[in-house]
Amino acid sequence: MPRFATDAWFQDLIAKINASSEYRDAAAAWEGDVAFLVEAEPDHGMPEDVWGVLDLWHGACRGGGAVDAETGRRAAYVIRAPYSRWKEVLLGDLDPTRAMMQGKLKVQGDLATIVRYVRAANELVHLTGEVDTQYPDEA
Amino acid sequence: MRAVVFDDIGRVSVTDVADPVIEGPGDAIVRVTLSAVCGSDLHFLHGKTPIDPGASIGHEAVGVVESTGSAAAGVARGDRVVVAFQIACGRCWFCRRGETQLCEDSGTLGAGAFGGSLPGAQAERLRVPNASVNLLRIPDDMDDEDAIFVGDIATSGYYAASLGEIGARDVVAVVGAGPVGFFCVQAARALGARRVFALDREPERLSLAARVGADPVNVAERHPVTVLAAATDGRGADVVIDAVGSVAAFDTAVAVVRRGGRVVILGVYASETVELQLGVYWARALDLRFAGITPVHAWWGPTMDAVAGGLIDPRPLVSHRLPLEDAARGYELFAARRATKVLLIP
Numbered sequence: 001m002p003r004f005a006t007d008a009w010f011q012d013l014i015a016k017i018n019a020s021s022e023y024r025d026a027a028a029a030w031e032g033d034v035a036f037l038v039e040a041e042p043d044h045g046m047p048e049d050v051w052g053v054l055d056l057w058h059g060a061c062r063g064g065g066a067v068d069a070e071t072g073r074r075a076a077y078v079i080r081a082p083y084s085r086w087k088e089v090l091l092g093d094l095d096p097t098r099a100m101m102q103g104k105l106k107v108q109g110d111l112a113t114i115v116r117y118v119r120a121a122n123e124l125v126h127l128t129g130e131v132d133t134q135y136p137d138e139a
Numbered sequence: 140m141r142a143v144v145f146d147d148i149g150r151v152s153v154t155d156v157a158d159p160v161i162e163g164p165g166d167a168i169v170r171v172t173l174s175a176v177c178g179s180d181l182h183f184l185h186g187k188t189p190i191d192p193g194a195s196i197g198h199e200a201v202g203v204v205e206s207t208g209s210a211a212a213g214v215a216r217g218d219r220v221v222v223a224f225q226i227a228c229g230r231c232w233f234c235r236r237g238e239t240q241l242c243e244d245s246g247t248l249g250a251g252a253f254g255g256s257l258p259g260a261q262a263e264r265l266r267v268p269n270a271s272v273n274l275l276r277i278p279d280d281m282d283d284e285d286a287i288f289v290g291d292i293a294t295s296g297y298y299a300a301s302l303g304e305i306g307a308r309d310v311v312a313v314v315g316a317g318p319v320g321f322f323c324v325q326a327a328r329a330l331g332a333r334r335v336f337a338l339d340r341e342p343e344r345l346s347l348a349a350r351v352g353a354d355p356v357n358v359a360e361r362h363p364v365t366v367l368a369a370a371t372d373g374r375g376a377d378v379v380i381d382a383v384g385s386v387a388a389f390d391t392a393v394a395v396v397r398r399g400g401r402v403v404i405l406g407v408y409a410s411e412t413v414e415l416q417l418g419v420y421w422a423r424a425l426d427l428r429f430a431g432i433t434p435v436h437a438w439w440g441p442t443m444d445a446v447a448g449g450l451i452d453p454r455p456l457v458s459h460r461l462p463l464e465d466a467a468r469g470y471e472l473f474a475a476r477r478a479t480k481v482l483l484i485p
Contacts, residue, residue: 039362040362041361041362041365042359042360042361043360043361044362044365081364082362082364082365083362084362084364084365084368085364085365085368100419101418101419101422102398102419102422102423103393103394103398103419103420103422103423106394107416107419108414111416111418111419112418
């Protein structure tokens, strides 16, 4: 079982994205890579910031994985939050679109575009929840 | 007389300067009994704020009035006084509204041409213009060390907490547990905050904040968003005070405040820029309040009362008491963060 936000975890997620017809339909017109910044929480087993990128294009994920900060910052969209908040999202305890509007997930990039793809965002989150995940604070 | 002067970036010294004299009818000459090194003095030391070599510096002081001009009403020889770090006219439209920091003729002690070429307070004597406005009498039973910060950072803390309209059930976060944050914590407590979290990454500063009632959060070890969320059923702090003045501090302040909460921006900003998503701020109904320079004259009365009543205790902050002649060492200790606050005794 891959540890959350490692490259292996992102590869599992990418495979699930590309196997999802729901995501393909919802994100058919989406163009732009999305970076995820999981902010460090040393007391929750996440000692350093972790970056990941998904190259999302017309309903598919063309690649991505764990990346360094410099690569992550170049993405068209950057979404960041502390580890605990990402975990809430992945476990379905926090709606991602609402969290973005409330500033609980901080978005860099055109927020209006992301919000227009609410169904795609929700499907993406649904898929992350399907990845068998080892959470660092539960290891 | 002896005074601390700026020599060059990274260097101050104590030297002989001319004794101050009454220049205007509102002036008073104060014999300084105690002065202090402030964080903003370091801006000159580090070259962040320009100042000419030879200019006397310092703006936190207490002392005894030695002489006054003919129009220094309410100030008399022998009065023990604390000096306002910012010098206001007391007559203009802003001053009459209590917004003395916006004074049409504002100046700052010991800040060179940038502050109106007023003398520095780290000296044996100090000329204070408009003394009726810019001096506050110290209660007879209060020590100099308890009073000195009322002229600057203690009142800044009280002003920021008041600007945040802190109420009895509020959870407050103070970003930055340096000397200003130290007083923000105490002021928030004095105004009745239910809990006050102090956010910093320096254990010694956090320890000081804890001594005066804060819940310390070392942001190098714990994410402040998670800590504040856990303390507020996931909402975030009701009031946040940015007591630093950096993009990172602003970012943290906005991240830890709840929807509809208030953010008081007390830390000093200059040319920093941030990207704001106005829609998110709007949707969160964030209330950002830029404090600007503290209108010390409007707030030092209640601050002095809070100190006199024991609600604000400046003493734990003072780490070093040095002769004025050792000012250079005091600056060095303070700049290296080996001192939390340095007092200079003429």
